[in-house]
Amino acid sequence: MPEHRVLLRNHLGKDLTKLDEYKKLGGFGVWPKWVAQGPAAIHNEVKAANLRGRGGAGFPAGVKWGFLPNDGRPRYLVVNADEGEPGTFKDRYFLEDDPFRLIEGCLLTSYALNIHTCYIYIRGEFWRAIDVMEKAIADARKAGWLGKDIQGSGFDLEIYTHPGAGAYICGEETALIESIEGKPGQPRLKPPFPANIGLFGMPTIVNNVETLACVPVILEIGADGFNALGTPKNGGTKLVGVSGHVKKPGLFEVKLGLSLREIIYDLAGGILDDRELLGVIPGGSSCPFLTAEQVDQVTSMDFDGLKGVGSMFGTAGIVVMHDGTDLIDVLKRVTGFYRHESCGQCTPCRQGTGWLAAIVEKMDQGLADESHIDLLIDACTGIEGNTICALGEAAAWPVRSVATRFRPQLAKAIAARSAAFGS
Amino acid sequence: MMGSLAFSSTSKQRIAELVARYPRKQAALIPTLYVAQDQFGHLSDAVMQLVADELELPLASVFATAMFYTMLRKKPVGTWHLQICANVSCGLRGSDHLVGLVQDVLGIGPGETTADGLFTLEIVQCLAACGYAPALQVNKKDYFNVTPDGLKALIEELRTQRTEKSPETEAAHA
Ligand SMILES: Cc1cc2nc3c(=O)[nH]c(=O)nc-3n(C[C@H](O)[C@H](O)[C@H](O)COP(=O)(O)O)c2cc1C
Numbered sequence: 112m113p114e115h116r117v118l119l120r121n122h123l124g125k126d127l128t129k130l131d132e133y134k135k136l137g138g139f140g141v142w143p144k145w146v147a148q149g150p151a152a153i154h155n156e157v158k159a160a161n162l163r164g165r166g167g168a169g170f171p172a173g174v175k176w177g178f179l180p181n182d183g184r185p186r187y188l189v190v191n192a193d194e195g196e197p198g199t200f201k202d203r204y205f206l207e208d209d210p211f212r213l214i215e216g217c218l219l220t221s222y223a224l225n226i227h228t229c230y231i232y233i234r235g236e237f238w239r240a241i242d243v244m245e246k247a248i249a250d251a252r253k254a255g256w257l258g259k260d261i262q263g264s265g266f267d268l269e270i271y272t273h274p275g276a277g278a279y280i281c282g283e284e285t286a287l288i289e290s291i292e293g294k295p296g297q298p299r300l301k302p303p304f305p306a307n308i309g310l311f312g313m314p315t316i317v318n319n320v321e322t323l324a325c326v327p328v329i330l331e332i333g334a335d336g337f338n339a340l341g342t343p344k345n346g347g348t349k350l351v352g353v354s355g356h357v358k359k360p361g362l363f364e365v366k367l368g369l370s371l372r373e374i375i376y377d378l379a380g381g382i383l384d385d386r387e388l389l390g391v392i393p394g395g396s397s398c399p400f401l402t403a404e405q406v407d408q409v410t411s412m413d414f415d416g417l418k419g420v421g422s423m424f425g426t427a428g429i430v431v432m433h434d435g436t437d438l439i440d441v442l443k444r445v446t447g448f449y450r451h452e453s454c455g456q457c458t459p460c461r462q463g464t465g466w467l468a469a470i471v472e473k474m475d476q477g478l479a480d481e482s483h484i485d486l487l488i489d490a491c492t493g494i495e496g497n498t499i500c501a502l503g504e505a506a507a508w509p510v511r512s513v514a515t516r517f518r519p520q521l522a523k524a525i526a527a528r529s530a531a532f533g534s
Numbered sequence: 535m536m537g538s539l540a541f542s543s544t545s546k547q548r549i550a551e552l553v554a555r556y557p558r559k560q561a562a563l564i565p566t567l568y569v570a571q572d573q574f575g576h577l578s579d580a581v582m583q584l585v586a587d588e589l590e591l592p593l594a595s596v597f598a599t600a601m602f603y604t605m606l607r608k609k610p611v612g613t614w615h616l617q618i619c620a621n622v623s624c625g626l627r628g629s630d631h632l633v634g635l636v637q638d639v640l641g642i643g644p645g646e647t648t649a650d651g652l653f654t655l656e657i658v659q660c661l662a663a664c665g666y667a668p669a670l671q672v673n674k675k676d677y678f679n680v681t682p683d684g685l686k687a688l689i690e691e692l693r694t695q696r697t698e699k700s701p702e703t704e705a706a707h708a
């Protein structure tokens with residue numbers, strides 16, 4: 112079986128939004144042992160586990176935690192539950208179906224880092240998730256797992272949810288911080304990094320939901336056990352979401368290091384209607400698209416395994432397209448999204464995302480020719496590396512990949528559109 | 535002054551709870567704007583002023599934040615707010631058919647509201663339900679793997695129900 116489940120437990124038929132059910136499966140079981148060993152021991156274990164950030168960038172969590180200065184200022188833990196990257200639908204699972212796993216991860220992390228306040232920033236559309244998390248937080252508090260003097264340890268922690276309001280950019284960690292502060296979600300220039308000057312100007316750790324959900328697992332099976340699940344420098348398992356043209360779309364959990372083909376064909380059932388594979392977005396729509404040949408070259412799905420094919424592991428939100436896919440239509444959705452979501456702060460991003468969308472609209476209306484593919488590439492060059500945050504690249508990379516790797520197919524689609532509508 | 539416009543006691547209590555979560559009042563702004571939206575339907579200038587007064591913030595700050603976020607509504611919407619995802623995964627699984635169906639059945643396009651004020655159609659960005667595409671949200675409730683027939687039946691059901699049973703979250707799952 113290519114799946115390996117330690118995080119995803121929706122097949123057990125248990126209602127894990129109930130604290131007693133969660134505890135029956137071992138929930139909160141590691142607390143006494145690790146409180147006895149102390150904060151530094153937890154931090155060291157997570158560092159040794161090679162837990163890479165699950166929000167997309169894959170930065171080692173234990174290393175990030177080490178950037179907090181020891182200067183006595185209050186610190187915050189911020190959970191990134193914005194889940195906005197198109198193709199990604201994994202954090203929803205914890206927020207709606209296994210909320211205590213996230214709470215336990217926040218508790219252990221906060222204990223390790225001497226943090227007493229944690230905010231979970233949940234995208235506004237996740238109404239149900241916000242309800243479930245609020246109730247779980249209240250239940251955990253009643254049972255003495257949050258609040259003052261947690262389980263007699265002398266440690267205090269409060270967790271609050273905070274709703275987003277429909278802005279993809281607020282998934283970027285500094286925009287997220289601005290948003291919690293009640294401001295428009297416009298990313299800050301880095302440095303300073305949030306670990307030093309973050310929420311309310313205080314040292315702040317921002318981690319993705321799934322990253323924090325891995326912490327109780329690490330402390331249960333140990334860093335060695337966690338490393339054994341993955342590949343070198345990539346500890347653990349990963350939730351992968353497969354969507355688009357597959358027979359069995361959905362959410363799966365695999366050991367890091369499976370091949371992309373195994374995920375698409377063995378887990379997700381292969382290509383819809385048994386058509387030919389055209390291409391794949393491997394980790395959310397901000398990643399360069401892969402051609403069918405490149406898909407075969409991805410033999411290890413982990414944070415280092417897609418560099419060779421010029422793409423990224425990202426969020427492991429895999430979008431599959433078969434040979435009946437209209438590439439202009441896909442580009443229209445992608446470029447329209449980034450144009451809508453650019454916060455408008457940097458000219459290359461604000462203008463560039465508009466140009467990309469406008470050029471694709473021309474293609475769609477049959478008013479373009481092959482030279483417009485080069486225009487797309489030029490517009491990407493104008494954005495890349497010239498912006499405050501990574502949304503610029505996120506908008507440019509997928510477009511560049513289609514314009515270069517799928518050029519013949521795109522040119523054909525442009526010609527067909529012109530023949531159909533054009534003058 | 536806007537004589538008749540005031541927060542209900544429930545809203546006031548909720549706002550007080552929200553403010554207590556943060557070291558700065560402004561941090562309670564977005565959640566407070568949702569409380570206001572739930573009570574008043576949308577954020578008119580007068581409602582934004584009310585929020586500014588309640589949180590002791592300049593109106594300009596409230597306005598800047600309200601303008602930035604799509605889900606903070608500056609205009610009224612119908613009783614039933616049909617929000618169809620049209621991002622890549624939903625597009626690959628036929629979300630255009632759902633938009634077309636709403637157009638056929640209700641005669642409204644994206645951004646429009648039916649004359650009886652019952653339905654508003656909106657195209658939204660990725661709802662993080664890509665594996666259950668196409669996805670739809672009606673007010674605060676999710677519907678997954680939506681077919682045109684399913685949507686047609688849902689519209690009929692909502693039409694007879696006419697008003698939302700619970701104005702707060704009654705978010706459940708398909
Ligand atoms: C435009 C943009 C959107 C992002 N959206 C998200 C998101 O929805 N969820 C998330 O966890 N990280 C998102 N990130 C990454 C965060 O900035 C940050 O790296 C992450 O939350 C760190 O957590 P991790 O180290 O645990 O992955 C986004 C980044 C950018 C540039």
Ligand code: SF4
Nearest residue numbers: 454456457460498500
């Ligand atoms: S790159 Fe785009 S989204 Fe990021 S700060 Fe600049 S304008 Fe805003």
